[in-house]
Each structure stands twice: as structure tokens, then as C-alpha cells.
Amino acid sequence: xxxxxxxxxxxxxxxxFNTYAGSVKAIRDVSFxxxxxxxxxxxxxxxxxxxxxxxxxxxxxxxxxxxxxxTIMFKGQxxxxxxxxxxxxxxxxxxxxxxxxxxxxxxxxxKIGKQIxxxxxxxxxxxxxxxxxxxxxxxxxxxxxxxxxxINNYPHQFSGGMRQRIVIAIALVNxxxxxxxxxxxxxxxxxxxxQILDLMKELQAKTNTSIIxxxxxxxxxxxxxxxxxxxxxxxIVEYGxxxxxxxxxxxxxxxxxxxxxxxxxxxxxxxxxxxxxxxDLLDPxxxxxxxxRNKYALKIDTEKQPPFFKVSDTHYAAxxxxxxxxxxxTPPAPIIERQKHYAELVHQEINKSKGNHVEEQEExx
Amino acid sequence: xxxxxxxxxxxxxxxxxxxxNIGKPNEVRAVDDITFDVYRxxxxxxxxxxxxxxxxxxxxxxxxxxxxxxxxxxxxQDVSKLxxxxxxxxxxxxxxMIFQDPYASLNPRxxxxxxxxxxxxxxxxxxxxxxxxxxxxxxxxTVGLNKDHSSRYPHEFSGGQRQRIGIARALAVQPQFIIAxxxxxxxxxxxxxxxxxxxxxxQRERNLTYLFIAHDLSMVKYISDRIxxxxxxxxxxxxxxxxxxxxPLHDYTASLLSAVPVPDPEYERARVQIPYDASQEFDDKxxxxxxxxxxxxxxASEDEIPMYKKxxxxxxxxxx
Numbered sequence: 056x057x058x059x060x061x062x063x064x065x066x067x068x069x070x071x072f073n074t075y076a077g078s079v080k081a082i083r084d085v086s087f088x089x090x091x092x093x094x095x096x097x098x099x100x101x102x103x104x105x106x107x108x109x110x111x112x113x114x115x116x117x118x119x120x121x122x123x124x125x126t127i128m129f130k131g132q133x134x135x136x137x138x139x140x141x142x143x144x145x146x147x148x149x150x151x152x153x154x155x156x157x158x159x160x161x162x163x164x165x166k167i168g169k170q171i172x173x174x175x176x177x178x179x180x181x182x183x184x185x186x187x188x189x190x191x192x193x194x195x196x197x198x199x200x201x202x203x204x205x206i207n208n209y210p211h212q213f214s215g216g217m218r219q220r221i222v223i224a225i226a227l228v229n230x231x232x233x234x235x236x237x238x239x240x241x242x243x244x245x246x247x248x249x250q251i252l253d254l255m256k257e258l259q260a261k262t263n264t265s266i267i268x269x270x271x272x273x274x275x276x277x278x279x280x281x282x283x284x285x286x287x288x289x290x291i292v293e294y295g296x297x298x299x300x301x302x303x304x305x306x307x308x309x310x311x312x313x314x315x316x317x318x319x320x321x322x323x324x325x326x327x328x329x330x331x332x333x334x335d336l337l338d339p340x341x342x343x344x345x346x347x348r349n350k351y352a353l354k355i356d357t358e359k360q361p362p363f364f365k366v367s368d369t370h371y372a373a374x375x376x377x378x379x380x381x382x383x384x385t386p387p388a389p390i391i392e393r394q395k396h397y398a399e400l401v402h403q404e405i406n407k408s409k410g411n412h413v414e415e416q417e418e419x420x
Numbered sequence: 421x422x423x424x425x426x427x428x429x430x431x432x433x434x435x436x437x438x439x440x441n442i443g444k445p446n447e448v449r450a451v452d453d454i455t456f457d458v459y460r461x462x463x464x465x466x467x468x469x470x471x472x473x474x475x476x477x478x479x480x481x482x483x484x485x486x487x488x489x490x491x492x493x494x495x496x497q498d499v500s501k502l503x504x505x506x507x508x509x510x511x512x513x514x515x516x517m518i519f520q521d522p523y524a525s526l527n528p529r530x531x532x533x534x535x536x537x538x539x540x541x542x543x544x545x546x547x548x549x550x551x552x553x554x555x556x557x558x559x560x561x562t563v564g565l566n567k568d569h570s571s572r573y574p575h576e577f578s579g580g581q582r583q584r585i586g587i588a589r590a591l592a593v594q595p596q597f598i599i600a601x602x603x604x605x606x607x608x609x610x611x612x613x614x615x616x617x618x619x620x621x622x623q624r625e626r627n628l629t630y631l632f633i634a635h636d637l638s639m640v641k642y643i644s645d646r647i648x649x650x651x652x653x654x655x656x657x658x659x660x661x662x663x664x665x666x667x668p669l670h671d672y673t674a675s676l677l678s679a680v681p682v683p684d685p686e687y688e689r690a691r692v693q694i695p696y697d698a699s700q701e702f703d704d705k706x707x708x709x710x711x712x713x714x715x716x717x718x719x720a721s722e723d724e725i726p727m728y729k730k731x732x733x734x735x736x737x738x739x740x
Contacts, residue, residue, distance in 0.1 A: 274681025
């Protein structure tokens, strides 16, 4: 491990899907790290590869997926080299996942107590009584009232929000190192969504689980993430801390995403949208895959894939606009506003640390 | 600007009740006595949680259900009392629907061109085959699909693309009124904006009226002229979209708005969700929609009116 705080290290991951039409290049060289206790949000449109990335971590990709190259290092071992049996051991114990649809991710014919206790019985070889007792604890922890009675209920007796709480309970009952949350609140109402997100934050604070949070809702990302990776057409195009991505975005695709989401203050006749549709990954474009939809595209974008340019120690973006030779472009107005705000934030931060420094010196004197 | 005069009403919903399993122990009062009007050329947003009755309201309006009681008047005619085949066909052409689930709303055995052209065929809107194909291609292009998608089947498309096929199908018969039930919740952010822009553009060009049902409140605010907030089958508040966001009067509306995630990390770190106690809706007091300030209606009992009037004068409870 490069960094001892990393719990997961994905390197140069390339995954293709064999289809009748040919080989779909779903993941085209993705690398990222997940640190202990952090929430890493992966944002992007459908088809950008966010779900395929996490499915590979779980070893749950469909049989026609071909791993072209790459490693997924977890506890010093490459998950991509594990057999199915070995992955069965890891899944639900070290790495757990909550899925989008709480209506379909529970077994309708099994009492929920059993569903929550099952990972304990399977992975820890726990006795039934003990596992059920722990399941009950977990139900209370995720906020299910009357847990003693409800442990014998079936999924259909719960509302969508409660079912998602149960799914979270199942995922966390073994205190996994990594929790993958794939659009966990997309199917829920906003008020319930807010509750579930609060619950996830609260549980994370208690268990120090690292979360990979997949979503297309930038509002949710702003509230949940410590770091953000933006994916487009099977690649990460920009990553950084949540403040860096929201207040100092550098990639035109990130600009487009941020702009196309209306806030409560947005008005006017036209919402800034990204024109066109994502490219066909059967035959990915040469150069920057976003070039065709990017009004800031340079000539080189159609010829050569941009490497990652460093913005700060934590912030990288793959766009030729950051090359020193690139012409200076003016981002869209709302992005300039965001960047101004970022400058203020950085300024405050510097002043604060200066202030601390002075105090320290005074103390020493 | 939208003309909010009596003559410009395109849709009047009067004391609509839509109950299911009437008289049985599992009776559901999905929509319980709601009244509202929609004016020609406007977008009326209907928001609320799942189970609030917003989808049922939409379905009752397009006459997929026979109302338990109450009236739905579209273009001057009671939709329950359309007699002749011609009247029914005109109604079905004038009012179209875009459904919530793009997986269930397209026939998997039909090619996209036939799905989109079904309404064109039924209403004889195409001169010949070439015109039909041309119309289909134009529609597909308007909704952001490729024209060579027309001979494919629904399963070859992503959820987002399927939803656009649904929109193309609704547009094919040149309707006046479109009920859009969560039309964009299945789409990606960048595509959502395109579709919303498309819906707005079509509205300007063809003077369409929308009933926009959604739970994504920031998008509803953006697209709607007026918004109705539903909860437990009742309409709790109606106002212009700016007004409802600036001065939510009902506690439920304020709670709902405070839960909306905002793409701003600082705002999110400071977020305070306003809690809501639904029991206040069930205290057996007689309530109806009351106009507290001009064009701003709240479901209130007699003794609550002064409280709401005072609230309307105060600053918004939502922080900026």
C-alpha cells in the first residue's frame, strides 16, 4: 500500500463486456484509493462505469465481463485474482453493499430477523440465538422501532425507507471495512432520503467504515462525500475533495454537471445542459471522450487522451485545458462564482492556520 | 406571462375523491377531496412523497379511473361524461401522459418507430409511410435520440433513453395537455436538463400545458409556474413556485423543502431539517384551502387562518 490509510487501492482497471455487437469498453483505465473512514463519492451518468467499478470490487460482474487489466488491492491481496469461493468469504464480511432498490434487495419470503442475522451465521459461524440478539441490536441502531416485535416481520410489512434501513442493517451487521452504497436513496422520498443519509453518516462515525457512495445526485454528494471522483465514459475525469470539486472544478464535464442541476435559486428560460449523449463504448473515441460534447474542446482533445494534471495535492483533472500550453478559457459564469467562493474559503483557511500559528508561538513565549 | 383569468382555465379539478376498495377494511383514500385549476400554457407542479396521491390525481385526470366523487373538467367538458367515440378520441389526443416507469410503459415487442407512431396511426396524422417515418425521426431527434434507433426494440435502450421514447410517443399526437409523472427521475443529470429544456421549449412553441408530478423539488421549482403540495391525499398548499419556496406556509411544505439536497457542501454541512409532525393533520378540525395572501392557498381551519396570515408576513423559515 502506498498510503497506510488506504483500505482499497484500484489500479489501471480495464473491464470489457463481450456482447453480440462486440466488446464494450466499460471501464477504461480507472485508478483510485479509498481511505479509512472516508466517504468517496463516485458521480457520473448511467453508463459511465460507476456501478461496473464497484461490482468488480464485489466480484459481482456478469459472466460476460472480461478484466482486461488492473488490480484491486484489499488487505494486501488482489481481489481480481480471488476465486468465487474466496469472494463469497469477503463479501458481506469485509465488503458489503447496499443497492438502489430496497424493494428488490430483500428476500420477500424470509423474516427480516433472519436476513439480518444470516451474515453473522454464515461468516462468523455464530449460533442462532447470539446472531439474532445481535440482529436485534442492529435493528435498533438503524432506527427500527419496536424491533423486538418487528424482527419477525416480512419485508412487505415495511415502508421503503424502513426497508432501506433493514438493508443497511444487513450490510453493516458484520462491521465491514468497506461499504459500497449504489444509489442507496434514489428510490426514496426526500424526507426519507435525508433520514437515511443522516443514519449512514451517524453509523460511519461509530464504525469508521469506509464508504464508496455512488450517485448521480450532486446535492447528495455535497452532503455525504469527503472526496469525489467524477466519471465519464469509463474513466475518472476529475477527483478531489468535496470542496475542490464543488467550488474549484477544472474539468468541463464537471462544470456541465454542476450547471445542469437547478438549485432553488435557478430561474430563466434555459437550463444549461450538456449537449449530446455519452459516446458509444463499443468504439470509444480517440482522445478525450468528452470532446464531442465539450464546447471548450481543443484540437488535441480529438487526438490524444489527456493525462491527469495536478491542481493540488488532492485534486487532479484530466483535461488538456490544464496544460500550460492550452489557451486560457473562461468557464461558465456560475462556475466562476463557485471559484470565487473557493478563493474566499482558501483565504479563510490560510488566515485560520496563521492565527493558530501565532497563538502557538505566543504560548511558547 | 400566463393568463390567470377564469376563461383560460384548461382543467378544473373539483372536490375530487378517489378511493380504492370502498367499504372494505383495506379502503384507501388515495385522493381525498382536492380542488385545483390549471391554466392554459402553464406548468402546474404536483409534489409530495410517495403515497401522497399525486400519481393517482394524475391518473384520475386522464380518466384512467372513474372518480369516487367530484368532477374533472377539461376544456369545458366533464371527462366522466364523454359520450361519443369522437369526443373520447379527441380527449385522448388532447391529453397525453408520460409515465413514471420507462421499463413498464413501452411494449417490449414493438419497435420504437411503431411505439412512437401508434398515436399517429390511430389519429391518422400521417399522409403516407414516408411522412410517418419522417415524423417519427423528427420526434426521436427532438427527444435526443438518434433516428436510426427507430427500428430497435425497447430492451436495447437504457432507462433514460426509454423515457425519451415515452416522451416522443406523447408528443406524436400533438396534445394540448401533458401529464408528466416523474418524467425525469430516471434520467441522468445532464440529460434531465436537456429534457426539461425540451419540455419548456415545446411548451413555448406549442402552448402546451403541463401537469408535472415529481418529487425532485428543485427541478419542480424550476419548471413550474405554480406548485401544489400534496400529503395523505390532500392538497396542503398551492402557490406560485417562487412564493412557495420563499414563504412556505404549511409546516409540511417547510419540512419537505428543508430536506432537499443542495449541490453546495457548505450549505449541506449547515443543513437543519425542519421536523414535521403529521398528527396535526388529523385533529378532526374542518379544513379547506384558504387564500392567505393573494394566490397563496393553504389548507387551514378557521382558527388557523390568523396564524398563517402572520406567518406570511414573516421571513421565510428556510435559511438561505
